[in-house]
Amino acid sequence: MRAATISRKTKETEIAVSVDLDGTGAATVSTGVGFFDHMLEQLARHSLIDISVAATGDLHIDQHHTVEDTGIALGQALRQALGDRAGIARYANALLPMDETLTRAAIDVSGRPFLVFKTEFRRAKIGEFDTELVREFFQAFVMNAGLTVHIETLYGENAHHIAESCFKALARALRLAIEVDPRQKGAIPSTKGSLAG
Structure with missing residues (x-):
């Protein structure tokens, strides 16, 4: 079973995360940050990864620690659930339209974390x-999951649409990249014989 649970506690946040890579996209998310909860629900739904997140943080200061630390814990859970990554497709990409916005994401489940994020927002806030x-979450998630991820918004106006298209594009690419490919016959998809990084 490709699943994992991670608990993380610091002076700033307390987070419990569970993932099931072979789920149906079910999400149970509570971070105290409404828009972020909505984005994590999109990540679950469109990757078909079941995601549970319960987070409390120092929101009286700001949302940064809660968002970043959730990315850390979620990335760690994904990495653990993937195990040695045997049999997966490994590479995938997605082109995601959302009304006037178009975003693409490409992923390599390589064990070597790297993020390229080419997305600009015309507003500093979406609600609160x-x-x-958005970038802080992806950076924390990618570094702890051991993924190489490129996200680029080709064009867009609405900040909500831009952010959501980034999460959905990553979700769609992630769904394809972590799928078990029967033609791999359980082999690790690397000529090195390892995707440990």
Whole structure:
């Protein structure tokens, strides 16, 4: 079973995360940050990964620690659930339209974390959510999951649509990249014989 649970506690946040890579996209998310909860629900739904997140943080200061630390815990859970990554497709990409916005994401489940994020927001906030936290989440998630991820918004106007298209594009690419490919016959998809990084 490709599933994992991670608990993380610091002076700033307390987070419990569970993932099931072979789920149906079910999400149970509570971070205290409404827009972020909505984005995590999109990540679950469109990757078909069951995701549970319960997070409390120092929101009286700002949302940064809660968002970043959730990315850390979620990335760690994904990495653990993937195990040695045997049999997976490994590479995938997605082109995601959302009304006037178009975003693409490409992923390599390589064990070597790297993020390229080429997305600009014309507004600093979506409601009470700081748009700069979109990148902060992806950076924390990618580094702890051991993924190489490129996300680029080709064009768009609405900040909500831009952020949501980023999460959905990553979700769609992730869904394809972590699928078990029967033609791999359980082999690790690397000529090195390892995707440990």
